[in-house]
Amino acid sequence: MAVLERNLSLSQRMTQELGRAIVCGEYNVHESLPSEAVLCEDFGVSRTAVREAVKMLSAKGMISSRQRQGIRVLPEEEWNILDPDLLRWSLESNPSMRVLQEFLQMRIAIEPEAAWLAARHANPERIQAIHGALDRMEAARGKDPEAALEADIDFHISILYASENRFFIRMRDFTRTALNVSIRHTNVIKSNPAGVVADHGKVLDAIERQQPDEARDAMYALIDEALRFIESELDQPGKTA
Amino acid sequence: MAVLERNLSLSQRMTQELGRAIVCGEYNVHESLPSEAVLCEDFGVSRTAVREAVKMLSAKGMISSRQRQGIRVLPEEEWNILDPDLLRWSLESNPSMRVLQEFLQMRIAIEPEAAWLAARHANPERIQAIHGALDRMEAARGKDPEAALEADIDFHISILYASENRFFIRMRDFTRTALNVSIRHTNVIKSNPAGVVADHGKVLDAIERQQPDEARDAMYALIDEALRFIESELDQPGKTA
DNA sequence: GCACCGAAATGGTGTCATTTTTTTATCAGA
DNA sequence: TCTGATAAAAAAATGACACCATTTCGGTGC
Structure with a gap:
């Protein structure tokens, strides 16, 4: 049995195990899973642990x-x-191009609008956070890809916060996860990191000058580039060599 | 006391009760709630019910x-x-204009982009569903406000489905909830239901003719009208008489 | 100041209760 | 006598409960 050594509680481990198994499609839709008693046997835990995992899921x-x-x-x-x-769980089990495309389609709905709102509100503290992320992108450019990725993610998330809308802010984890995967894919082709930083700068600049429409368009262009790349991949799979 | 629907399980009732209480702000952030034992006493249930509610939340x-x-x-x-x-829970406890505004800001990000995608894919079955909803809107117009509301909601949700993107489709419940509340607010002023149906028709027409940009713009206009209304309300509260 | 002990809260277990479905048995009608 | 339907009973699964274990924070004593 694949018991993960973690300092998590039993229920939490069970939740992860079961959740992953379901996402992986190990149990068919509308079909009954093994009963609680059987799951207890399989995982070697008590029924409480199984039941709490079931409640979580x-x-x-x-x-x-x-x-x-x-x-x-x-x-x-x-x-x-x-x-x-x-x-x-989805991304760990099913890192397909199709999901990546849907991720980006969602981001292209959310982030330009968030930038638009950020430009309207222009809270100095929030803008400062965006600035910090962009500076770290610039500093890490070409030297520390991992730090650059982190800074890139922070940039986008800072803009969500700057929208001052709880629903956009809530897309934080979604965006973080999507970016973590998609940037690693799209950066293969984008061998022009200076241009990327400049494009990000355009978004921030528009937000600082409180030009909502400009900010939206700049963010749209930023994501659309990645989306077009993914879609060209989907059209002619295996093009990358 | 406030014991709800009898056909729900104890844990589910506890989850609702506790969830609502937390959303209402009855417990302060970062402060400890009553212990499980105390909650058992307060609600007159066993610890298992409380624990499962805690896991759910x-x-x-x-x-x-x-x-x-x-x-x-x-x-x-x-x-x-x-x-x-x-x-x-949020809407039942906190039906403020501010939340309504944030709802609409989110919809204005999601739905125009969903319409854009719908126009690109143009799956006949999905379009048929949108058509059905619009017909029911037209049929109920001026006669059965409740049916008209239902049809209106179905229209918007059908478009989410037509986007063929799992994340947009997932916004179904969000949109349904938002619409249920916001339409009741905004329809107070919109005493021109024929115009509303026509505006919806423009979106569907653009989708059927596979004109993504037109579909996006039409949907944007539709939601923007409601958003502007809400924002004018926020600027000068109490204007409605 | 450090270490140990105790209390308080969640974490985990075994057992019984309840609900729902399925199967079987009985009765009635052809 | 055979077939069908209905009702009752049994079984299988989750729902609920009382009890014990473990962990961690805080106090106290050296």
Whole structure:
């Protein structure tokens, strides 16, 4: 059995194990999972641990558990895929180009609008945070790719915060996860990091000058470039060599 | 007391009760909630019910529960406010104009882009669903406001489905909740239901003719009208009489 | 100031209760 | 006598509960 040594509680480990298994498609939709008793045997834990894991996953919309009926996997439409845990499990198990494309389509909806709002509100502290991230991008450029990635992510997330809208801010984990994966893919071709930093600078500049439409367009261009790259990959798979 | 629906399980009722209480701000952030034992007393249930409710809410990012430390409310940033349950609790407890505005800002990010994608894919079945919703809007116009509201919601959700992107589709519950509240507010002033139906028709028309940019613009205009109304309300509160 | 001990809170277990479905048995009608 | 339907009973799964274990923070004593 694949018991992960963590300092997490038993229920949390069970949740991760079961969640991952479901995301991986090890249990068919609308089919009953093994009963709690069987899961206890399989994982070598008590029923409480299994039950709390079941509750956690049903809180995320992944399964339903009713008396006599047993535990059932709900159709994927019902899953709270914006949930950080679910996102992580999805990407770890299913890092397909198709998901990457859908990620970027979502980002292209969210982030330009967030930039628009950020330009309207222009809270100095929030702008300072964006500035800091951009500076770190510039500093790490060409030298420390890992730090550059971190700074890139911080840049985008700082803008979400600057929108001053709780729903945009909530997309933080979504954006972080999406960026972590997609930047590693798209940076293969973008061998012009100076240009990337400049493009990011345009967004910040528009926000500072409180030009919402400019900020939106600049952010749109930034993400659209990555999206077009992914879509060209999807059209002619295997082009990268 | 406030014992709700009898056909829900004890844990589910506890989850709702506790969730609502937390959303209402009855417990301060970073402060310990009553211990599980006390909650058992307060609600007259066993510890299992309380514990499962705690697990559910921590799966939604609302609380953290550690040994000896007790149960603590996490800062609002950590809450999965896209979760349907959390959304419902939020709106039932805190139906402020501010939240409504943030709802609409989010919709204006999501739905125009979804319409754009829908126009690109133009799956006949999905378009048929949008058509059906629009027809029902037209049929109920001026006669059955409740049916008109239902049809309106179905229209917007059908477009999310037509985007063929799992993340947009997932915004279904968000959109449904937002619309349910916001339409009731904005329809007070919009005494021109024929014009509303026509505006919706423009979106569908653009999708059918596979004109993504037109579809996006039409959807943007549709939501922007409601947003402007809300923002004028926020600027001069109490204008409605 | 350090170490040990105790209390308080969640973590984990075994057992019984409840609900729902399925199967079987009985009765009625052809 | 055979077939069908209905009702009752049993079984299988989750739901609920009381009890014990473990961990961690705080106090106290040396």
